Structure formats: structure tokens, C-alpha cells
Amino acid sequence: MGNMKNLPIDPRIEKYSERRFVKHVFCPAVAAFAFSSMLLAQKGLNLSSPNGKLVMSFSLDASVAGASDGSGRLQYSLMYRGKSLIDASALGLELDDKAPLGSRVTITDSTPNQGVDDYALLFTKVSHVHDPYNSLSLTVKEASNSGGRNGRSMVVEARAYDTGIAFRYVLPSQASITQLHLRGEQTEFRFSQDDTAWVLALPNYRSSYESEYLRYNLSALSNQGGVASKFLIGFPTLLHQPGGAWMSLMEADLEGNSSAYVTNPTGSWAGHMLSVKLSPRWDDPAYAVTGTLPHHSAWRVLGVADEPGKLIENNLQTDLSPESRVKDTSWIHPGKASWNWWVDNVNGKGESGNKEFTTETMKYYVDFAAKSGFPYFFLDAGWASQDITKTNGRVDVPELVRYAAARNVKVWIWLYSEAVMKQMKEAFPVYEQWGVAGMKIDFVNRDDQEGIQFFYDVARYAAEHHLMVDFHGCHTPWGLMRAYPNVMGYESVLGLENNKVGRRDSPVDRAVFAWTRLLVGPMDYTAGGFDNQTEDSFVARNATPQVMGTRAQQLALYVVYENPIPMVSDSPQNYDGEAAPAFQFLKDVPTTWDETHVIGGEVGEYSTIVRRNGREWYLGSMTNWTPRDLSVLLSFLGSGRYVAEIYEDGADAATSPKHVHIRKETVTAKSTLKIKLAPGGGVAIHFIPAK
Template identity: 40%
Template sequence: MLAGSPGKLIESELIQNLNPPCAIKDASWIKPGMSAWDNWWSGDVKMDMPTIKKYIDLASAQHWPYMLIDWQWYGAFNKPEADITKPAPQLNMAEILAYAKAKKVKCWLWLYSSDVNRNDNFEKAFPIYQQWGIAGVKIDFMDRDDQQMVNWYRRIIETAAKYHLMVDFHGAFKPDGIIRTYPNMITREGVLGEEYSKFSTRITAGHNTTLPFTRMLAGQMDYTPGGFLNVKKGEFKEGSPTQVMNSRCAELAKFVIYESPFMVYCDAPEHILGKPGADFLNDMPTVWDDTRVLGGYPGEYIIIAKRSGKDWYVGAMTNDAERTLQLKLDFLSPGKYTLSSWADVLSSPQSLTRSKTAVSASSAINIHLDTSGGWVAKITVNE
């Protein structure tokens, strides 16, 4: 890939376009969207009915279409006796799915790769999931990219498509553009993502502002953003509940900047509902009609504008340096717009300020980012 600036590499769709066209005759059942997730927020998994329902409620409250039920939903995993067709004794899957349906939410299921692969268990499990009304599967711990594993990915994707299941590969190698051929392969990990904040100091602002120019060039990445326990770098402590060393606005910006049609929000309901910034993530799009990289350099900062229908979203993040950026709105079509913005409060990483202003394509505004900070905006047409 060649470009005159780093941002042009992000805008490129070369990797996907090197793949064959869509092989799924009717792909209308593939629905991108945001998801709640029941695992990241606590020191240990809580696999019980009240917890699952709490996260379904979160998805419903935020107008997200999905909730991801993570590991241990079928009890023992990565063992010969593991059965990916039966929920653990403490769970009533029919009740869970009926509750989710009443809330207009669909569920995803986590699977350990060895349990999927053993005796081709997925061949009998996937039609059962379709019968249950499961939207997709998150398959974890492959941790290889040899030819046998690459071929196995394709088998999984093709079989999942047959039963109208989307796929999220975790513990995965980086994508290769196969989403063009099989769009049900909607995202994958293959990235040093947010969950490492549990047990590492590696998820820095410098790391986060490098990813769009490196790993994201290969395609979708299931980074699982959304940590709302934001702290300054010097105050960060590994553990539970999990903190993140950036500002609230930097965390919000990841939902615009990072690419993942199945975007999994990581934190607990009590950390987002009614908190500053939750409104920005309400009914948040995860696929885009246009992308404009407005500036940036690996490890320093990035600012991106993305369009969904008539609305534009803008996200900016900086490294450990405080920074002021000028945002020119010349990517807008002629007309009058309202820009709603969420901005950092300096030295108060969980706080933000909200404002609205009238703008047009000729407007230019200065935005100020705190250290490890960010800025987001939604631009809507004045009808």
C-alpha cells in the first residue's frame, strides 16, 4: 500500500478489494451493530441469569441490537466433555432468548475453538443456534495462522453463513479482506485491545493512536472499547474493576476511529448508564458510507470523520501530549448543520463538556485535547 500521507492508507479499501466478490447470495440477514458484553468489567465471570439480563437491559437502554454472552455459558470449556449445544445448569436459554426478544435484542454466544472443532461439533451446533435465534458466534483461542488453521477459518465461516450466523474470531490472526467474500465474518480480534488493561500497562494513548495506522489497515478489529473508569496515566492501577488510562472523550472517539461492524462495548451497565458520554453511544452506527482522515501521524494523534446516512461523526485522539487541532468542515455538502460535541475537561478524565453550534462546510473550529485525551462530535443536517 502506498499513499502520500498516513491517513490515506486508512481510507484505502485495497485489502478487501483483492478478495473475490460476495459469495452469499442473500446477505440481508447480516446486520452490523453495537453489543453489550458481560465479561470484561469484572475480575471473574458471573455466568448467571440476573447478570445476563442486566446486560440485555444495557443493550436495550442504549438502543444496541446485541448482547454477547461470553465464556462458561455452556459450563466446562476446552475439555472433551464440553457440550456447546447445552447451556450450563444455572442458565435457562429459552428464558434468556425470550427476555432478549422482548427487549428487541439478539444474543451472541462465545465458544472455545477446541470445543467447536472436536468431532466437528459446529456442524450440529450451528443449526441449533439458528433455531434458537442466535445472531452470531465469538470463537476464541485459535492462536495460530498456519495453513490448516486458515482453512479451518474458512470452513467455520462458510458453515456459519449456511445457518445465518455472523462470526467474530478472537485469539485470531489479523484479517485478510475475506469479509468482502463472506461478510458474515464481521470482525475479529488480532489486536492488543482494551482487555489488556486488566493486567497490563501497555494500552497507552501512544498505542491507541498507532493502531489506526498499523493493525487497522488490515481490516476490522474487535478491540472492545468503552472503558468508563478513566484515569490519568500516573494513577492507573491494574486490576478489577478495570481502569483505562485516558480521558472519557478519547474512549468515545474509539467508536468512530476504530473499524468493527460488530462493535462490542466492554464496560458494566453501572459505569455507563446516566454517565457523561453515554448519550454519544446511544444508537451508534458501526458501518459507514464515507471515511475522511482529517489528520494524524502514528503514535501521535488522529482525527477522522465518518458518515452514516446524512449524519457525520468525528473522533479525535492524542497521545500523552496535550494538543489543539483545527477541524475544517469542508468535507460537508452545502447546507446548514448542527454540530454537537463532547470535549475533555482538563485533568478530570471522567468528565466532559457538551455543546452545540451551527456550522457549514466553510466552518473551522479549534478543538483542545487533554493529555491522553480525545474529542467527538455528531453533525446533523438542519432540515
């Protein structure tokens, strides 16, 4: 009760002020009832963002529990600029086989606070973060021996930033819960309208998060063709309430937990809600999380903004994640890499095929990286034996590493996740001895409690052995890179590799990913395809693959998409000759940023993003198959004049998508650039301070 003095007291119940309350009330049960009643008389507890635009309210719904003792179902709601975004929505945990903790509780304490997340952030979209927040810690408890619940208690921790809200559950150590057996959550998001949502619909709990983000209204996620139905939806989710706000639904700080998904369980054509479902454990699917107390859940995160681009700019996930656990980060370096897999091991003679997967062929990619000024070469699958501490004789990794080192290039190696799970303690010291820079760990395909722990174990043990990590076939990011900056990349996207076998990757998908998958950070899309084709001329093929859309769009992807370790995916020979002038942009563009701004676009249509590295700025803009004429105000530039090196679609790019027109223009912050995007087109611009 010590924090009651921090709450606004209604004059009608002033007799329950802290001093008089402590003096006259001695029974804990009566105290809990009186305190809970006082809070309800104040119409719940409110948590506002520092700028006051977001207001998260907590309350108890006594009608659900049917109780007359002051208890009720714990719930919250959310307002933005005075408009309702989320109506009263349940909060609770499903433990063992008992009634949900949160369905019939009293509020026993509330602690308001405030703070500022101020920290340096390595190798991402910004170099420094300064985010003030207000917080509220709400303690609730069940009545003792009520319905067999034995007085369990929990804490809901909530934060409100100007850019969104977040909350999580905390189970303190208590006699009424001896072991943690969490079946699921009762977390709801009852949206006030039938919002438009861009959702990543997944087949089950074991996927690579590699699919399209589909546009639906929330009601369509529960009722298809008049028939009740459900979608299993992975994070992130983008939502738009017309006349209200744009929202991003995410999670952060998953350590010790399983991942969350959402679904619309209503089955109704009028249902506008999403509820949380936790990925079940593989060894016992009846539970999602097991362990001991104390325990906290992952953060449930809802970004809120007037424009969708502001959701991409926010840093909520890293705000809510632990600070760096890697004391010495001097050995961690971002940078571009050559890559052998996408082009099927093309050698210096222009031949391809698995027969060319040899040490000598891989040296060709090392030489290309050295010539281009790239710090890395990514050696993909096929080099390892069943024992991943040994090579299978096709590529001599230690020899390749020595060869690369003499040319100022370092080598990353591909690994199968199941082998890493079994052998990381034996293998990582060997890789450090070989001089390997990092590991691309593929086909993780799990985000249950043990699967999430695998990410943390890899990150920690890799850091101990000075190894960087790029996760493929995996869950989308959740802020892990703040705690472990050696985790440089995540795939979890329907990327360029799909051009090898079909048509699932196109400018249409890329225009959606820029507003959806990009919400949660680094995305190893493996861009850089230079055999560019129109929608009609494209042919899917494994060897020497093609890409839909223009060459200028491929350049733009290195600015639009965030990725500290992007691959330059095509065959080295495809960057020579007539392609060399456009390839210069890929040699120049950095991979980490001090500042990022979304300055234009429309979800699923086109996007324009600018990023700063030091004193230089870069702009990337791309469109779907619709051509566009854009006017871009350069107000983001600093004072003085800049030379803009512009790589844009050629005048005939609609039919000849390989053609890139390169020009220079002197500009200032008051200038407006006219940009013309071809179908499937783009533009990439490098702004250099004029001397």
C-alpha cells in the same frame, strides 16, 4: 505468443513481431529464448497504475543463474513518482526439495489487461468501491531437464491500482508437478532506503496477533547491537521512505494457503529488505501448503500513498478478494452490544464475581442493551459444557435468547475455537434453532494452511445457519468479509482487556493502532471504558477495571476504529448518573459507514478521522499523552448548515479525565473547528444536517 502484439516493440528488434516470429521460428526452445531476449532488450516488462504514478517492472537477472541461454532469476522493482521504492527483488516458489521455481527461468508469455473493481461493500468503512487497475500476467518456464527441474512453469499475476500494487503466484496443472508440496516463497521486498517501519513482532507462528507495533528502521530488524538477529513480523506493516512514500504491506485472499510473515534475513546493519516466510503446517512443518494443481498463492499487497491516511482509506484487500458468496444478506445486521466479561459479570446490585455468572445476571445486560437501543448482548465464556451443543447449567442460553427477543435484543455467544473445530457441524444448527445471532470464536491462535481453512469453513457453515461471526485471538483481517459478509469482526489487537492485568493498553498504543492495525480493517478493540484515569492514577484490576486516558477519548474510539459490532464494554451502572450525557454519543454513533476519510494526524501521535453514514457525519480525534490544540477544516461536509454536537475533553481533563464538555455549534463546509485535546484525550463529534 499470441499476446506479443500488445507489447511495445523496440524498433531494433522489429523482426520479432508476432507475424514474422510465428512464420520463421518453429522450435519452442528457440522461441522461448528469442521472446525472453526481446523482453530483456526492452529492459523488462512494465506495469503502470492508471494514473501512471506507480510503475512495477519485471525482469530476468541472468547473472544470478549464470546461464547463457536467455534465462535468469525472475525479479521485480517498483517506482513511485519517478523514485525507486523497491529495488530488484526476487520472485519464486520453493517446491519439494528442488531448486526454487523462478531462480532460472525464461519468460514465455505476457498478457496485459485492465479492469475496474466496482462493487457494493457491506458493513465496513465504505458502502461502494470503484477502483480501476491495470494488470499483467507473466508466464515463466524452466528449461526442460535443466538441473532436474523438468520444465516447470508458473504464472505471476500482478495488478497496479492508483493506491498500490499486488501480485500472486499461479501454478497451472502440468505434468512436471503432480502434487503441490510448497515449502516457502522466495518473495523479497528490497527497499531502496533504510525505511522506517512500524512492525508487529510476534514470538512464533501461533499467536493472537496481540502486541505492540514497534518503530524500527529496516536495518534494525536484522542487526541488534551489532549482532545478527531476526524478527518474525506479522501483517500489516507500515513503512515510510522519507521523501518517497508511505507503504502498507499486507496480504489478501488466503483461501487454500497459509499466512505469510516477513523477516529481514540479511543479518547486516546495512540490510534494507524483508522476505516472506510462510506459516508451516502443523502436521508436517517441512511444508507450508500441500494439495493439488491448479493453485494460486495469496496476494502480496503493497499500498502506496503520499500520506499514511490514504493507506487506511484504500480498499485493496477487498478488491483482491472474491465477491460475496452469501446470496441473502438480509439477516446480517451490524450494531453495538452490551458485554459481561470485561467487568467480571457485575450484576444489577453492583456486585461482581464468577458467582454472579447466572441467567438472571445476564438478563441485566440484556435489559441494559434494550434500554440503550443496542441490538445485541455478547455472552462470554462460561456457559457451555464440554459439548458445546449443551449449556453447563450456569446460563440457560435458550431461555436468555427468548428473554432478549421479547426486548428486541439478540444474543451472541462465546466459543472456544478448538471445540468449534470439532463440533461446528453439530453445534451451528443447534444455535440457529436456539435463535442465537452470532458467535465470538476465541483463541484461534493459528494461521497455518488448516488454520486459515478453519476461518473459511466457519464463515461458510455459519452463513448456512444464519449466524454471524466475530473472531478473537486470531490473524488480522485479509478481506474475508467481502466473500462472507457474516464475518463481522476480528480482534487481533492489544485491546482494552489488558487494563484488567497490566499497563500494556494506553493512549500511546491506541495512537499507533490507528495507523497500523487499522490498515487491514475491522478491529474489535472492545472500547467504552468509563472509569477513566490519568497515567499516574491508573491501577490494573480484574474486577471493575479502569482505563488510561480520558472519557472523551473512549467516545472517539467508536469513530476512529472501524468495527461493525463494537461492544460497549463497561458495567451498565457506569453509564448512569453523571456519565449519562456523554453516554448519549455511544447510543447515537453508527457502526458502519458510507464514506471514510483521514483528515489529520501523525503516526503514533494523534489521528483525526471522519466517517459518513447517510447524510450525517461523525468525527473522532485522539492523542497520546501529549496535549494538542488542533484546527479542523470541515470541508468534508456537504452543502448547507450542520449542527455539530461536540463531546470534548473538559477544561480540567488532564487531572479529571472523566470530565466531558458537551456543546453544540452550527457549522458549514467552510467552518474551522478549534479542538483542544487533553493528555490521553479525544473528541467525538456528530454532525447533523440543520433543518
